[in-house]
Amino acid sequence: MIQLFHVYKSFDANVALKDVNLKVREGEFVFVTGPSGAGKTTLLRLIFGAEKPTSGYILISGINLNRIRRLQLDLLRRKVGFVFQDFKLLPSKTVFENVALALEVSGHKPSFVRKKTRQALKAVGLAGKEEVYPLQLSGGEQQRVAIARAVVKDPILLLADEPTGNLDPELTQEIMVLFRSIHLSGTTVVVATHARELLEDTAQRTIFLEKGQVVGEK
Amino acid sequence: MKIRLLVYFFRQAIQSLVRNGMVHAVGLGTMVVSLLIFGSFLLLFVNLSDWVEGWGENLTMSVYLEDGLDEKMKQAIMRHIQGLEGASVKEYISKERALEHLRAALGERSDLLESLSRNPLPASIEVIIRRHNPRRTDPAAIVKGIAALPGVSDVQYSEEWVNRFRNILEVVRLTGFIIGGLLGAGVIFIVTNTIKLGLYARQDEIEILKLVGATDWFVKIPFLMEGILQGLLSGFLANAILFVGYLILAARKTFFLGVAPIHFTFIPFDYALVILAVSAILGLIGSFIALGRFFNL
Numbered sequence A: 001m002i003q004l005f006h007v008y009k010s011f012d013a014n015v016a017l018k019d020v021n022l023k024v025r026e027g028e029f030v031f032v033t034g035p036s037g038a039g040k041t042t043l044l045r046l047i048f049g050a051e052k053p054t055s056g057y058i059l060i061s062g063i064n065l066n067r068i069r070r071l072q073l074d075l076l077r078r079k080v081g082f083v084f085q086d087f088k089l090l091p092s093k094t095v096f097e098n099v100a101l102a103l104e105v106s107g108h109k110p111s112f113v114r115k116k117t118r119q120a121l122k123a124v125g126l127a128g129k130e131e132v133y134p135l136q137l138s139g140g141e142q143q144r145v146a147i148a149r150a151v152v153k154d155p156i157l158l159l160a161d162e163p164t165g166n167l168d169p170e171l172t173q174e175i176m177v178l179f180r181s182i183h184l185s186g187t188t189v190v191v192a193t194h195a196r197e198l199l200e201d202t203a204q205r206t207i208f209l210e211k212g213q214v215v216g217e218k
Numbered sequence B: 001m002k003i004r005l006l007v008y009f010f011r012q013a014i015q016s017l018v019r020n021g022m023v024h025a026v027g028l029g030t031m032v033v034s035l036l037i038f039g040s041f042l043l044l045f046v047n048l049s050d051w052v053e054g055w056g057e058n059l060t061m062s063v064y065l066e067d068g069l070d071e072k073m074k075q076a077i078m079r080h081i082q083g084l085e086g087a088s089v090k091e092y093i094s095k096e097r098a099l100e101h102l103r104a105a106l107g108e109r110s111d112l113l114e115s116l117s118r119n120p121l122p123a124s125i126e127v128i129i130r131r132h133n134p135r136r137t138d139p140a141a142i143v144k145g146i147a148a149l150p151g152v153s154d155v156q157y158s159e160e161w162v163n164r165f166r167n168i169l170e171v172v173r174l175t176g177f178i179i180g181g182l183l184g185a186g187v188i189f190i191v192t193n194t195i196k197l198g199l200y201a202r203q204d205e206i207e208i209l210k211l212v213g214a215t216d217w218f219v220k221i222p223f224l225m226e227g228i229l230q231g232l233l234s235g236f237l238a239n240a241i242l243f244v245g246y247l248i249l250a251a252r253k254t255f256f257l258g259v260a261p262i263h264f265t266f267i268p269f270d271y272a273l274v275i276l277a278v279s280a281i282l283g284l285i286g287s288f289i290a291l292g293r294f295f296n297l
């Protein structure tokens, strides 16, 4: 599903990723962890095609992201959900509209969009908040809107960047349960987190990043 | 394309128009003024050319004949003239009649003519040319054709001032083209900037659309529609204002050179449509440029 070969990424003199080699199989659930600044966000953004590696290459479902065309990448993104660390919600749209957007861009029927959007919002515990605007919500609620938007399209790959960073332990558990159920439906899931407690009682595959390098795996 | 998508795009375009109402209003105003200037030129041109051609209508010509022409040749010339489109012979003026006319015109001093040994005046044919389609008939060509006939010594008609007006008309037309071109560029510039402001205002939204898998066209089409709408709206307004201006002008009795009350006509319907179509196309081009620049960033 995801393959990285000798991937380097630097921002000017700042090296964010150094010689990263990685393979994630279809249907896997992987944690990426490491201290702040280790390169977790950069790694996910590269996998998402939001950035290009400085050198090395990345294959997603066999497609080389270095060579991908704009349109092909757009179509790929319809199958990849991304939960952004900073949510990236539109303040001028309601919660419902924000989530529905992910389906509307693919030209789905309005009835289908409505049904799926309601389901996704219910799954993240936001039923009843459809007509509220993001800025009227707490950080944790906004984060869950972002999660709903990522999962609403039944992605084949879900990338989540610190998806529980703003949630209390109880909600964190709920979201992890949600991710597991999405995983069980066949979606490959990659979660980046610096929260050690998220990983303590899990037997999931975990990749440790430090200063842009893979320093271990569990 | 799916109707649903079209509806979506249209809604997005309208929303954007409304949301950036102030920017659009200013842009629209400037565009309307530009189009109005161009439209006024068109109106001026259409009327000037109508008047010029109108004055050239029902033009009378004097065809002077050589002396000693026999009846057969005279008839041949007449037949040729009758055969021309819109031409008819008003009357034949023989040498004698011409002299009588002159005598009558001289009145008391007609005795001056008594000293003449022979009649110096040529016979002539008075011709009326009615032009059913003024824009298609070319009087100069008709004159040339008649003058070339055997037995015709000279053809006269008051063409000089018509020609002078034609030249003025050419200048107006040329100025119109230049001004039209400049204004067109101006309109494109305005649309480009209006759309660009809209694009910047919605930068976050565009970023997010792209992140959730919208194609470039999905993002672009509403903006293109917005440009077209802006063009159409300004074209429509310009036509409407032009029409009101025309009504006001037409209601007044205008005298030109102190001669005749001038009859105003509005620009033909297809010209109005052209203004509308051109403004829509300019809007499209403007938004296209804005998008091109934006998506290259």
Ligand SMILES: Nc1ncnc2c1ncn2[C@@H]1O[C@H](COP(=O)(O)OP(=O)(O)O)[C@@H](O)[C@H]1O
Pocket (backbone or CB within 6 Å): A011, A014, A015, A016, A034, A035, A036, A037, A038, A039, A040, A041, A042, A043
């Ligand atoms: N857009 C960027 N421009 C410059 N430097 C960046 C950018 N994105 C990330 N970095 C740098 O790359 C390194 C890794 O950052 P990041 O991937 O955000 O780490 P993490 O998500 O693990 O906290 C950091 O040193 C950060 O400053």
Ligand SMILES: [Mg+2]
Pocket (backbone or CB within 6 Å): A040, A041, A042, A085, A161
């Ligand atoms: Mg990060």
